[in-house]
Amino acid sequence: MQESSSRGLLKFIVMEVKWIHVLAIFFFLLSVAMTGCFLWQYSLPKLDPNPSVMEVRSEAVQMCPRYPEPVPLDHPVPILKDALEKVDMMLRQKIHSSGLPAMSAIVIYNDTVLWTGNFGKKNGSDPSSVVPNEYTIYRIASVSKIFPTIMLYKMWEEGKVTSLDDPLERYVQNFAIKNPLGRFKESEQRYTADGLIFLEKGSTPHKPSPVTLRRMASQLSGLPRKLRSTTLLWKGNTQDALALLKDDVLVADPGTRCHYSNLAFSLLAHVLADHAAEGQYQRWISENILDRLGMEDTGFDITPPIRSQMAVGFYGSQQPAPLYDLGWYRPSGQMYSTAADLAKLAMVFLGTYHRRLLEPDTVKTMLTPLFKCSTEYFANKTGTPWEINEQLGYDVIRKDGDLDGYSATFSLIPKLRLSFIVLMAGPRPQGEDIVTRTYEYLITAMETAFREAEKTLSPPPSPVPYVGYYTYSNLTFYEIKVGPGGVLVMQQFGPHVEELIPEKYRTIKLHHLEDRVFQVVFDKEFPCVLHLGSASISLETQNGQLFNFYPFDRKGLSPGFDAPGLNTYNVLRVLRKPVFYS
Ligand SMILES: *[C@@H]1O[C@H](CO)[C@@H](O)[C@H](O)[C@H]1NC(C)=O
Ligand SMILES: *[C@@H]1O[C@H](CO)[C@@H](O)[C@H](O)[C@H]1NC(C)=O
Numbered sequence: 001m002q003e004s005s006s007r008g009l010l011k012f013i014v015m016e017v018k019w020i021h022v023l024a025i026f027f028f029l030l031s032v033a034m035t036g037c038f039l040w041q042y043s044l045p046k047l048d049p050n051p052s053v054m055e056v057r058s059e060a061v062q063m064c065p066r067y068p069e070p071v072p073l074d075h076p077v078p079i080l081k082d083a084l085e086k087v088d089m090m091l092r093q094k095i096h097s098s099g100l101p102a103m104s105a106i107v108i109y110n111d112t113v114l115w116t117g118n119f120g121k122k123n124g125s126d127p128s129s130v131v132p133n134e135y136t137i138y139r140i141a142s143v144s145k146i147f148p149t150i151m152l153y154k155m156w157e158e159g160k161v162t163s164l165d166d167p168l169e170r171y172v173q174n175f176a177i178k179n180p181l182g183r184f185k186e187s188e189q190r191y192t193a194d195g196l197i198f199l200e201k202g203s204t205p206h207k208p209s210p211v212t213l214r215r216m217a218s219q220l221s222g223l224p225r226k227l228r229s230t231t232l233l234w235k236g237n238t239q240d241a242l243a244l245l246k247d248d249v250l251v252a253d254p255g256t257r258c259h260y261s262n263l264a265f266s267l268l269a270h271v272l273a274d275h276a277a278e279g280q281y282q283r284w285i286s287e288n289i290l291d292r293l294g295m296e297d298t299g300f301d302i303t304p305p306i307r308s309q310m311a312v313g314f315y316g317s318q319q320p321a322p323l324y325d326l327g328w329y330r331p332s333g334q335m336y337s338t339a340a341d342l343a344k345l346a347m348v349f350l351g352t353y354h355r356r357l358l359e360p361d362t363v364k365t366m367l368t369p370l371f372k373c374s375t376e377y378f379a380n381k382t383g384t385p386w387e388i389n390e391q392l393g394y395d396v397i398r399k400d401g402d403l404d405g406y407s408a409t410f411s412l413i414p415k416l417r418l419s420f421i422v423l424m425a426g427p428r429p430q431g432e433d434i435v436t437r438t439y440e441y442l443i444t445a446m447e448t449a450f451r452e453a454e455k456t457l458s459p460p461p462s463p464v465p466y467v468g469y470y471t472y473s474n475l476t477f478y479e480i481k482v483g484p485g486g487v488l489v490m491q492q493f494g495p496h497v498e499e500l501i502p503e504k505y506r507t508i509k510l511h512h513l514e515d516r517v518f519q520v521v522f523d524k525e526f527p528c529v530l531h532l533g534s535a536s537i538s539l540e541t542q543n544g545q546l547f548n549f550y551p552f553d554r555k556g557l558s559p560g561f562d563a564p565g566l567n568t569y570n571v572l573r574v575l576r577k578p579v580f581y582s
């Protein structure tokens with residue numbers, strides 16, 4: 001905090017001295033203001049001695065951090081319990097009002113299942129049927145598309161796929177489709193010479209932008225929704241599919257438009273299986289994903305034992321739905337699973353499952369949005385294979401599935417380490433989306449829980465090298481002391497500083513990360529911007545910054561430190577506390 005607040009403070013100090021400094025400070029603050037745009041809020045700092053004025057201001061002051069870091073929670077957390085009860089009530093009410101026969105839902109935080117909810121009856125047409133549970137099987141429909149995507153990433157990690165951006169042709173001999181929109185425009189150049197007009201046409205070679213593996217798994221390939229004149233129950237094979245595609249046409253220039261395609265995922269799955277899994281897509285998924293993660297109740301084939309564990313799926317008309325077999329489109333939507341199994345998968349994406357499936361960096365790539373869709377698409381952004389919507393400032397990453405008799409959502413908010421999964425034995429309830437509604441309750445509760453949790457800060461092995469007085473260009477001054485638990489505390493001091501800035505915002509804690517590196521931590525919530533008369537200081541940009549102390553000198557003291565994130569270098573040690581004359 002001190003680093004830029006110092007410059008803010010400087011405004012006051014220097015104002016009386018030199019104009020040039022004021023200008024410098026002004027520009028610093030400006031740059032700070034532009035980098036620090038996050039959002040959240042909370043109640044107010046007690047800056048104002050007059051209570052009635054304080055109340056008025058409490059509406060206006062934005063409190064920070066806006067996006068609190070997830071921290072280990074000490075359960076039970078009352079505010080979280082409250083939010084989960086609201087989720088429970090909302091879902092219970094939805095299932096009654098919509099006539100949905102069965103629903104199983106689960107909320108995961110990091111490595112913990114926070115809540116499970118099971119509603120209705122496993123067999124809606126049998127009055128004596130039991131309530132479903134976490135092990136009740138539902139069809140997950142398009143949530144199945146997560147699996148060919150994992151296959152793609154895994155084969156990429158293993159080097160069986162060279163690049164995620166490889167064109168599909170590299171992995172299947174006879175793939176061809178008309179791609180009229182993906183061609184670069186023929187260049188047409190007119191030039192004149194000696195009074196004659198020359199027309200140069202088609203000078204660039206035709207190299208259409210390709211259908212790549214990643215685009216196929218991200219609804220960006222331009223491939224149509226389905227193969228020409230097929231239904232999702234089509235029983236052909238991949239050669240038949242390629243033959244059909246030869247005289248088909250891409251509906252968009254690859255990589256430019258979000259367009260939902262079951263064809264893309266099925267073709268990707270079959271091509272990858274033929275390329276590196278002996279054509280056995282389902283076996284590859286079972287051996288490399290399901291068995292490995294212990295997803296025992298997840299698979300493709302609805303055998304009698306599976307049926308007996310299944311919630312019976314119904315149409316909106318209350319008629320039981322047939323268990324269609326998707327044939328060649330199986331990779332796009334055939335699978336069944338349970339809330340418990342999908343929770344394991346969610347923990348894989350949150351990086352907390354005890355078995356590793358993908359490298360942490362691969363997971364990071366997989367959870368990164370790829371493309372902003374136009375407003376007519378049903379999601380704000382597309383990912384691989386996700387649909388991504390923004391809610392309360394967070395990216396909600398999800399995959400929905402809807403099929404005769406069943407609907408499902410698998411969703412994550414990576415930044416909050418939160419996941420919500422819901423499986424239903426019927427069509428999605430009408431009205432406001434239950435997933436969005438659930439997150440409405442959970443996001444604010446989690447934020448509050450994070451803000452209120454005690455932070456555990458690490459002290460350095462020895463405080464001696466760091467303790468003492470420092471200055472930045474003789475303009476601002478700091479003292480580093482040992483605080484409770486050996487954690488270092490840094491306080492700004494100097495002329496005017498003490499009068500102008502409340503002590504709690506002049507003091508920060510230094511959380512020891514490694515070696516000589518510390519992180520700036522505000523213990524409690526703080527105003528994002530501190531307004532002091534005509535100046536303002538962004539505390540937000542300072543929170544979480546790293547201080548990199550210099551190697552120790554002969555006396556075992558660090559001579560100073562840098563704060564690269566604040567573009568501040570050479571904060572140097574001074575041997576004794578400076579005396580200020582005014
Ligand atoms: C998340 O879970 C992992 C693994 O159990 C644990 O090491 C980490 O501290 C947890 N993080 C939070 C924020 O709870
Ligand atoms: C569900 O209950 C109905 C009525 O008892 C019964 O006819 C049907 O076979 C049951 N379905 C399953 C899959 O158990």
Ligand SMILES: *[C@@H]1O[C@H](CO)[C@@H](O)[C@H](O)[C@H]1NC(C)=O
Binds near residue numbers: 378379390
């Ligand atoms: C995101 O999508 C929702 C509907 O899914 C829409 O209401 C909202 O305006 C979109 N937001 C942006 C930023 O595009």
Ligand SMILES: *[C@@H]1O[C@H](CO)[C@@H](O)[C@H](O)[C@H]1NC(C)=O
Binds near residue numbers: 572
């Ligand atoms: C601060 O001022 C003192 C005395 O004028 C000078 O010796 C010292 O080099 C200055 N330090 C910095 C960091 O500018």
